[in-house]
Amino acid sequence: MSSYHLDHLQYLETEAIHVMREVAAEFERPALLFSGGKDSICLLRLAEKAFRPSDIPMPFLNVDTGHHFPELNDFRDRRAAQLGGKLIVRKVEDAIKAGIAVPTPGEISRNRLQIPTLLAAIEEFRFDCCIGGARRDEEKARAKERFFSFRDAFGQWDPKNQRPEIWNLYNARVNPGEHMRVFPLSNWTEMDVWEYIKREKLEVPTIYFSHTRKCVRRNGQWLPVTDILPPKPADQVKELVVRVRTIGDIISTGMVESPANTVDDIIAEIAAARVTERGSRADDKTSEAAMEDRKKQGYF
Amino acid sequence: MPHSSHPIEILRFNTCGSVDDGKSTLIGRLLYDSKSLMEDQIEALERSADITGGGQINLANLTDGLRAEREQGITIDVAYRYFATPRRKFIVADTPGHVQYTRNMVTGASTANLSIVLVDARNGVIEQSRRHTFIAALLGIPHVVIAVNKMDLVDWSEERFLEIRDEIESFLPRLDVLRDVKFIPISALNGDNVVEMSKHTPWYVGPSLLGHLETVHIASDWNMSGLRLPVQWVNRPNDPTDKQLHDFRGLSGQLAGGIVKVGQKVMVLPSGLKSTVKEIWTYDGQLQEAFCPQSITLVLEHDIDVSRGDMIVGLDNLPGMTSELRARVCWMNQRPLQAGRKYFLKHTTQTVQTVVTAIEDRINIQTFEPEPDPTELVMNDIGEIRIRTAKPLIFDGYGVNRLTGSFILIEQGTNATVAAGMLLPPSELVKPEYNDFAI
Ligand SMILES: Nc1nc2c(ncn2[C@@H]2O[C@H](COP(=O)(O)OP(=O)(O)O)[C@@H](O)[C@H]2O)c(=O)[nH]1
Numbered sequence: 077m078s079s080y081h082l083d084h085l086q087y088l089e090t091e092a093i094h095v096m097r098e099v100a101a102e103f104e105r106p107a108l109l110f111s112g113g114k115d116s117i118c119l120l121r122l123a124e125k126a127f128r129p130s131d132i133p134m135p136f137l138n139v140d141t142g143h144h145f146p147e148l149n150d151f152r153d154r155r156a157a158q159l160g161g162k163l164i165v166r167k168v169e170d171a172i173k174a175g176i177a178v179p180t181p182g183e184i185s186r187n188r189l190q191i192p193t194l195l196a197a198i199e200e201f202r203f204d205c206c207i208g209g210a211r212r213d214e215e216k217a218r219a220k221e222r223f224f225s226f227r228d229a230f231g232q233w234d235p236k237n238q239r240p241e242i243w244n245l246y247n248a249r250v251n252p253g254e255h256m257r258v259f260p261l262s263n264w265t266e267m268d269v270w271e272y273i274k275r276e277k278l279e280v281p282t283i284y285f286s287h288t289r290k291c292v293r294r295n296g297q298w299l300p301v302t303d304i305l306p307p308k309p310a311d312q313v314k315e316l317v318v319r320v321r322t323i324g325d326i327i328s329t330g331m332v333e334s335p336a337n338t339v340d341d342i343i344a345e346i347a348a349a350r351v352t353e354r355g356s357r358a359d360d361k362t363s364e365a366a367m368e369d370r371k372k373q374g375y376f
Numbered sequence: 377m378p379h380s381s382h383p384i385e386i387l388r389f390n391t392c393g394s395v396d397d398g399k400s401t402l403i404g405r406l407l408y409d410s411k412s413l414m415e416d417q418i419e420a421l422e423r424s425a426d427i428t429g430g431g432q433i434n435l436a437n438l439t440d441g442l443r444a445e446r447e448q449g450i451t452i453d454v455a456y457r458y459f460a461t462p463r464r465k466f467i468v469a470d471t472p473g474h475v476q477y478t479r480n481m482v483t484g485a486s487t488a489n490l491s492i493v494l495v496d497a498r499n500g501v502i503e504q505s506r507r508h509t510f511i512a513a514l515l516g517i518p519h520v521v522i523a524v525n526k527m528d529l530v531d532w533s534e535e536r537f538l539e540i541r542d543e544i545e546s547f548l549p550r551l552d553v554l555r556d557v558k559f560i561p562i563s564a565l566n567g568d569n570v571v572e573m574s575k576h577t578p579w580y581v582g583p584s585l586l587g588h589l590e591t592v593h594i595a596s597d598w599n600m601s602g603l604r605l606p607v608q609w610v611n612r613p614n615d616p617t618d619k620q621l622h623d624f625r626g627l628s629g630q631l632a633g634g635i636v637k638v639g640q641k642v643m644v645l646p647s648g649l650k651s652t653v654k655e656i657w658t659y660d661g662q663l664q665e666a667f668c669p670q671s672i673t674l675v676l677e678h679d680i681d682v683s684r685g686d687m688i689v690g691l692d693n694l695p696g697m698t699s700e701l702r703a704r705v706c707w708m709n710q711r712p713l714q715a716g717r718k719y720f721l722k723h724t725t726q727t728v729q730t731v732v733t734a735i736e737d738r739i740n741i742q743t744f745e746p747e748p749d750p751t752e753l754v755m756n757d758i759g760e761i762r763i764r765t766a767k768p769l770i771f772d773g774y775g776v777n778r779l780t781g782s783f784i785l786i787e788q789g790t791n792a793t794v795a796a797g798m799l800l801p802p803s804e805l806v807k808p809e810y811n812d813f814a815i
Contacts, residue, residue, distance in 0.1 A: 080635065080667040081595055083383035084465045093671035094630040097609045101684050101725070125659040126628070126671070129621055130613040212456045219455040238453065239793040240479050240708050242486040244630075245722050245784045249791040263467055265458045 085272055089122065092260035094244060095223055096126040099205055099258050100133050102248035106205040106258075107198075110136035110163070112152030113323045114269055114280055115209030115261055120159060121276050122260060135162040137206065139194045141186035142169045143304060143325035151281040166197040184304070186325055195231040198255060205248075205256045213265045223262050229253040267346055274339045284342065286319045286335050297330035384460075387594055390469035390484040392511075393494030394504040398525045402494065402564035403470055406586060407459050409571040454484045463590040478756035479708035481511055482796050486782075489594045490519040492585075497530045497561075501543045507741045509544065513551035514704065514758065514798070516778055518597045520557045523585060528563040532576040537561045550744050553775065556592075560585050598668045599777040603634035603642065603690035606724035606780070607682055611673050626657055626673035627682055632724060632779035633772070634690060636674070637665040644680060645687045645697055645770045648811025651676040669779075685726030687770040687780075689806075695780065696802020699768040702736075704760050705753070709787065709794035712752040713761070719794065721765060723783040729766040730785070736760040760800075773801030 082090065099106050108123060110116045123132045136156050140149065156163035168186045171177035171193040179189060198206065212219045222238055224246045239247050250256055261269070273280060291298035292305065293312040299305060305327045307313045318331035319342075336342045391399045457468040469484030485491055491512040495505050512520050522544055530536045541559045548554060560569055561577050562585060568574030571586045583591065611626035636642070640653045655675040656663040666672045674688065682688075689695060707713050713732060721730040737746035738759040746760065753759045774781030785795035 080600060081383070081385075082670070084386045087386050087669075090630060090669055090671040094608070097628055097630075097671070098725075101609045127609075127611065128659050129615075129624055129626075129657075130611050213458045219457065220453050235453065240483040240796070242483050242784055242793070242796045243778065243782045244487070245782065247722065247784060247786055247791065247793045249720070249786055251791065263456070263458070265460070265465075267460070268465075 085268065085275060088261075088264055088268055089125070089272070091244075091263065092122045093126045095246070095258060095260040096122055096207070098246050098248060099207055100127065102246075103205040103256070105201065105203050106134040106207065107137040107164070107201065107203045108132070108134050108207040109138065109209065110152065110156065111138055111209075111323070112148045112155065112281055113209070114273065114284065115211065115264075117155070117278055117280060118261060118264075118269055118272055118276075119207060119209050120155065120161075121272075121278055124159070132159065132161055134207070135164050135201075137164045137166070137197060137201075137203070139190045139197065140165050140167045140169075141190055141325050142167060143186050143327055145281070145283055145320075145323065145326050145329075147281045147283050148323060151279075155279075164197070164201070166193055166200075168193050171196060185328060187328065191231075198231065203255060204250055205258055207258045207260065209261055210259045211261050211264050211266075211269070221259060221262065223259055224248060225257040225259065226250065227255050227257060231255070233257075267343070270339060270343050270346060274343065280339075281323075283320050283323070286317055286337050286341075288315060289318050289331060290314070291316050291318060291331050298333070299328070300326055300331060302326055384463070384465055385594065386465045386467060387490065387589060387592070388467040388469070388488045389490040389492060389589065390471050390481070390488045391492045391494060392471050392481050392485070392508040393525075394496070394499075394502065397494040397496045398564040399470060399494055402492070402523070402525065402562075402570065403457055403468055405564050405567055405570050406466075406468075407457065409567055410459050410461055410586065454480050461586070461590060466589065478507065478511065478758075479706065479796075481508060482515065482706045482708070485512060485515045485517055486796065488515075488517055489597050490521065490589070490592060491517045492521045492523050494523050494525050494564075495540055495544075497524050497526045497533075497536055497540065500540055503742065505544070506547065506744075509547075509554070510551060510739075510741060510744060511706075511758075513554045514706075516553055516775060516798075518556065518594070519592050520554055521585065521588065522557065522559045523564075524559065524561045525564050527561045527568065527577065528566055532561075532574075534577075534579040537580075547744070558582070558588060560588065599633040599772075599779075600668060601634060602693035602695070602772070602777070603636050603640075603688070604632040604668075604695065604772070604777065604780050605629050605636065605672075605674065605688040606632055606726070607684055607686045607688065608725045610683060624675070625679065626675050627688065628671070628673040629688075629725065630671045631666060631668040633668050633777050634693070635665055635667045636672075636688075636690070638663075641691050642676070642688050643691060643694075643806075643808075643810070644682050645689060645695070645806065646768055647681070647686070648806075649678075649680045650691075650811075651678040651680055653677075685724075685767075687724065689770070691808050694806040694808065695770050695772050696804060697768050697770050697806050698802065698804070699765040701763050701765065701769060701771075702760065702800040703763065703783070703797045704758065704774075704800070705785070705795045705797045707753040707755055707757045707759075707795050709792055710755055711787070711794070712754045713795070714752045718788065720786040720788060721763070721769075721783050721797075722786060723769050723771065724780060726767070726769070727786075728769075730763050732761050733764050734762040736762060761797075769799075770806075771799050771802065774798035776801065 168189045176196045177189040177192040222241045290301040292301050292307045319334045336345045393399050455470045459466050471481040471484035493508045562569045569584050607627050608629040611628045613621045615621035643650050654677045656666050657673040718731045737748050738750040772780045781799045783797040787794045
């Protein structure tokens with residue numbers, strides 16, 4: 077009997093493949109949210125495992141804030157092409173021009189503006205399901221998220237009125253105008269993701285690895301110096317050996333000082349790390365309920 | 377941390393108990409003591425310490441995730457937590473203890489290998505303890521731990537511990553599916569017997585709670601005896617440029633029971649058509665055999681008509697197949713269940729219309745006795761019903777296979793999930809010679 081036995085990555089993988097196939101079978105117009113980040117890289121491999129030798133039966137969708145790391149977008153385009161997938165990119169910039177997303181005066185961050193941009197894309201293509209790479213271990217509000225997370229006609233999440241999710245029987249029914257967000261990596265941890273990247277020999281964007289970069293100190297974090305985020309005279313600017321641990325926008329992603337050059341180095345670093353990955357993202361720090369508020373409005 | 381060479385298993389467990397029994401504190405303690413807490417999480421705990429009063433870190437804050445809950449100071453839904461030791465990875469479902477939230481416990485326990493039922497040593501066994509133990513039995517949780525908490529508040533009294541143990545053991549025979557029940561005296565607040573053995577309980581011989589979680593035998597929690605492959609998705613590349621791919625027709629799904637081998641004779645239900653397994657196809661190459669719960673794609677020798685919702689089974693150990701069924705349900709919706717109501721029923725990969733033809737009984741949670749002929753089942757009630765489905769289900773009794781013996785009911789219109797159902801064993805099995813004339 078002992079050989080009929082899955083290790084933790086194999087267990088998480090078969091669970092995720094099952095979820096992906098439920099999406100393909102139960103929805104008419106699903107999409108897969110692909111940013112080029114490490115979690116969505118795993119999603120694409122799982123999609124290959126779920127659907128090959130057929131084509132992956134859904135397009136890839138990305139909301140481009142215009143504040144992405146350029147390395148990330150290059151990787152996104154290349155990987156989507158390698159897989160022969162159709163990549164749909166919708167830009168916050170265009171949504172602002174069309175009046176779909178309206179920045180508040182002085183608002184530099186594009187974080188909030190992703191929400192209307194994404195919801196407009198869902199409406200445009202009449203997607204009834206979006207697969208995302210969110211994990212429950214990322215953040216407290218996500219810990220209560222379902223695999224199949226129902227969104228009403230306004231794209232909103234109601235944490236007090238979630239469908240109970242029992243066994244592996246996912247209720248995928250939605251009425252027209254409503255949609256589902258589906259999270260196959262719900263049960264994965266940051267460590268699982270990197271171990272899977274290692275086992276599957278997956279390529280990741282170079283910014284996950286150590287490199288030299290000019291950074292500016294803001295809110296206790298090192299943020300990359302760019303045209304969008306020029307240092308002010310009083311700022312402390314330093315050239316550091318850094319990498320990203322989680323990728324948000326280039327103006328809010330804290331760079332962590334790290335010599336990690338390989339996936340093995342990263343795994344060793346996470347094993348020893350004393351800060352969670354979202355600890356390096358300014359957008360979550362504002363208040364403890366920050367993520368929860370954004371999710372209710374339709375954030376990933 | 378776990379990146380050593382030996383394979384690491386996942387153990388899924390849930391915690392249950394009444395409000396204030398210490399569930400959140402216990403999970404906080406497990407995360408804290410197994411060093412799964414990060415600096416920023418501890419910092420966030422400290423930042424929110426004054427919300428709950430007192431300057432001290434409140435371990436419970438870790439799992440009381442949502443703002444609405446923090447404001448009310450209660451946990452209202454199922455939250456999932458993750459931690460690891462060098463021996464195992466753990467997925468924890470934190471399920472709340474209010475009377476009205478039984479449905480959350482059913483949700484959290486449905487995927488668990490093990491349930492931890494917390495009992496406050498001062499209050500002893502109360503209705504909630506009985507209810508939670510009963511639900512663990514109902515859901516066929518293979519392993520149960522009764523954690524007698526707050527032992528520090530009863531002076532670490534062995535007598536008190538034994539009293540509670542005896543009381544629970546007195547009703548266990550009525551829940552005979554619970555074969556592995558362990559009692560552990562703990563203090564979640566101080567950590568006694570949670571990770572390290574406590575010096576306050578020299579009379580307790582046995583593992584610490586975490587020690588038990590790390591070593592309890594879970595390899596045989598899956599059903600390996602009868603091949604069940606619910607067809608999830610038919611894989612047809614239809615590639616006109618590649619002859620081999622053009623003809624490829626795979627049946628994709630996650631094995632819900634047993635083992636499948638290349639060359640094995642199988643039957644497709646409900647048609648009864650038989651064929652032989654030609655290939656077990658996966659992205660990582662073809663396999664000679666596969667087992668539950670692997671996700672695979674089968675290619676059969678014959679090009680027979682198979683679609684989603686069909687089930688591929690082995691010729692020994694056949695399932696039941698009928699559209700008149702009996703089941704236990706846990707009702708999960710505000711709108712009560714009455715006989716005659718129609719729902720969608722999702723079972724394995726098949727969704728069918730169903731009508732509830734009768735409510736046979738409602739379980740009295742105090743006595744575990746069924747009370748016959750109730751007029752309805754309300755939220756959090758557990759009872760036995762009869763149903764008729766528009767198409768036959770291919771199923772096993774829930775006690776034999778949790779994956780092919782379970783279903784959910786979905787309300788038409790709102791699409792709410794209104795019930796969790798556990799099928800009673802079939803009165804008749806499919807016969808091996810069923811439909812022999814067809815091929
Ligand atoms: N003395 C003592 N207090 C405890 C223990 N475990 C939990 N508590 C306290 O009991 C109260 C309720 O605990 P909590 O974890 O929030 O309970 P929950 O409602 O089951 O999640 C809190 O004030 C805890 O500090 C224990 O082992 N000993």
